[in-house]
Amino acid sequence: MFFCLSDRGTAAATLGIRRLFGTSAVAAEEPITPPVEVKHTQLLINGKFVDSASGKTFPTLDPRTGEVIAHVAEGEAEDINRAVIAARKAFDEGPWPKMSPYKRSMILYRFADLIEKHNDEIAALETWDNGKPYQQAVSVEIPMLARLIRYYAGKPSLPQKKETPYGVAGQIIPWNFPLLMFAWKVGPALACGNTIVLKTAEQTPLSALYVARLALEAGLPPGVLNVVSGFGPTAGASLATHMDVDKLAFTGSTDTGKIVLELAARSNLKPVTLELGGKSPFIVCEDADVDKAVEMAHFALFFNQGQCCCAGSRTFVHEKVYDEFLEKSKARALRRVVGDPFKKGVEQGPQIDEEQFNKIMHYIRSGLDSGATLEAGGDRFGTKGYYIQPTVFSDVKDDMLIAKDEIFGPVQSILKFKDLDEVVRRANATRYGLAAGIFTNNLDTANTLTRALRQGTIWINCFDVFDAAIPFGGFKMSGQGREKGIHSLRNYLQVKAVVTPLKNPAWL
Known part of the structure; x- marks a missing residue:
């Protein structure tokens, strides 16, 4: 049995209701x-x-x-x-x-x-x-x-x-x-x-x-x-x-x-x-199936309310597919069902406590202040508990706190790159080295990146696949x-x- 939920959310999303810009799908109120x-x-x-x-x-x-x-x-x-x-x-x-x-x-x-x-x-x-x-x-x-x-x-x-x-x-x-x-x-x-x-x-x-x-x-x-x-x-x-x-x-x-x-x-x-901790890169190459890459990148970041040490929290997307990827990622975040975790179909529950909630909101404000573009979310969800809207930033630069620090929350940062040499250099320019995701249909590209990235676990065309026998660190x-x-x-x-x-x- 593998710990992998790459197909999560497709059925659940139909239960949600599209709200205004920056919000997400609704689930149970009480x-x-x-x-x-x-x-x-x-x-x-x-x-x-x-x-x-x-x-x-x-x-x-x-x-x-x-x-x-x-x-x-x-x-x-x-x-x-x-x-x-x-x-x-x-x-x-x-x-x-x-x-x-x-x-x-x-x-x-x-x-x-x-x-x-x-x-x-x-x-x-x-x-x-x-x-x-x-x-x-x-x-x-x-x-x-x-x-x-x-x-x-x-x-x-x-x-x-x-x-x-x-x-x-x-x-x-x-x-x-x-x-x-x-x-x-x-x-x-x-x-x-x-x-x-x-x-x-x-x-x-x-x-x-x-x-x-x-x-x-x-x-x-x-x-x-x-x-x-x-x-x-x-x-x-x-x-x-x-x-x-x-x-x-x-x-x-x-x-x-x-x-x-x-x-x-x-x-x-x-x-x-x-x-x-980690600040794992998720690299979407120009030959990737964009629809599949969007769903996998969404899962890589938002799984477990973003409270995952190996979360794909730096989404690097090739410039040729960046605009398409961004629009579809925004739409996917808006469909994400947030609410009572005991409610069937809910994809995202509350953050663990008030301290973590405030920390995440601080990083969201930091992203806005540093010039990143807020595409979705960015605010509390509801009026009770520690729920945060699924948040997506575009135009993220490497020197922004949301691209450097481990946020440990539902905040996706989408960055643009031109070629493999560039993305390898930028992906490795961090104190962390826990995990990475690669989305490509080219075996040579996959081989190049798996050897170049300084990470303990590298997932190719998947993410968060765990088993008792697979080492992690x-x-x-x-x-x-x-x-x-x-x-x-x-x-x-x-x-x-x-x-x-x-x-x-x-x-x-």
């Missing part, structure tokens, strides 16, 4: 009551759900309305320490790292079975807490979560050399894909025999707690997987600096990744895997190391050389 109950709001430490040591909680909000869904235990340094102690004991004394790869895999397979059994409830919780369309969560993301766990369940038999688990793995995940990032981190770490302290994003703590409970139900021993909800400066920093954490993995922004790396180095020099300041596939197992294993003298060897 929020739908989510079909799921919030059961877990405490921290998971040593196999039990417990209150934070301080007793403090924080609200997690419904991005559709800004209203409180639940109050969640707020983990801080003392809670991280409790979780690390539990994970250390589970690694040093517990059965998990000593268990045969076969027995570990059986527990992970049961875990995947339980995820599938509770697919709809998990998807509803993810949509409620995050704002992503329910159909995206229920039909793509939760099935992929189960697939990722199954993929790693089949891998524990691989490391039969003297490769040993690190021990206690600290993991910090973001809010845009809470459960997929959970799987990318937890799956390989468990498969290799490590124990885990996972810090969830404060915006989306609910689904990881739910799924972690299923891991216990599957037979995961106490202390092997601990989940602490909390904030970066407290819980996150405590995890990064803890002297008894052996390995750290982080997904998030590049600026925060720098802090995490520095904190890890200042403590016990623990190795760090980083999956960071970036060049330059988009990160260190790779997630998924066999490469991710290497993040959680150390090589040990063992030398034994041989008595009376038959041969040397």
Whole structure:
């Protein structure tokens, strides 16, 4: 199963109503009551759900309305320490790292079975807490979560050399894909025999707690997987600096990744895997099928409300097809259905929270102030919640903030280019190197660009195609190391050389 939604929106668009210039299609006005109950709001430490040591909680909000869904235990340094102690004991004394790869895999397979059994409830919780369309969560993301766990369940038999688990793995995940990032981190770490302290994003703590409970139900021993909800400066920093954490993995922004790396180095020099930000070029060549390129570029940018680290946020279009591409991209944005993510046919839900909403609106104003032409959107959608109209800018120049910074929102910047040498130079002129998209019917053009672009993933005539076995990560300041596939197992294993003298060897 591949994580790809290239045909999204064609049927949904017919449900929308074309509004005035700069707006998008309309969906539900009143929020739908989510079909799921919030059961877990405490921290998971040593196999039990417990209150934070301080007793403090924080609200997690419904991005559709800004209203409180639940109050969640707020983990801080003392809670991280409790979780690390539990994970250390589970690694040093517990059965998990000593268990045969076969027995570990059986527990992970049961875990995947339980995820599938509770697919709809998990998807509803993810949509409620995050704002992503329910159909995206229920039909793509939760099935992929189960697939990722199954993929790693089949891998524990691989490391039969003297490769040993690190021990206690600290993991910090973001809010845009809470459960997929959970799987990318937890799956390989468990498969290799490590124990885990996972810090969830404060915006989306609910689904990881739910799924972690299923891991216990599957037979995961106490202390092997601990989940602490909390904030970066407290819980996150405590995890990064803890002297008894052996390995750290982080997904998030590049600026925060720098802090995490520095904190890890200042403590016990623990190795760090980083999956960071991006400003991915999507290159439409002169020979491209414009209609298909428009739809794919639209998907590459607007998928998941634009809250995707590898989003095709710099749309480079050859000058010969630029005008046609621009008009059709504008029309596609105007047809995009925005509304309650629980409503069938909705393509775009709200942004995650008010902070992200304000950040995106700041970039939209920056685009206007710097001279880019607003073709569609540019304003809030509705009067309630954190919805933003699908926004398209033309006449974008490389030195504009909307062309340089990671906006992480539904803002498409369309730039014009003349030839391959030019677009390669401009596409590579960024601190990021996470991904790129190429749309062409010419094999030579595709080969040239795939070799010239300095990106960790390059999609040709497609975008956002993911699978458990395909490695993902970036060049330059988009990160260190790779997630998924066999490469991710290497993040959680150390090589040990063992030398034994041989008595009376038959041969040397």
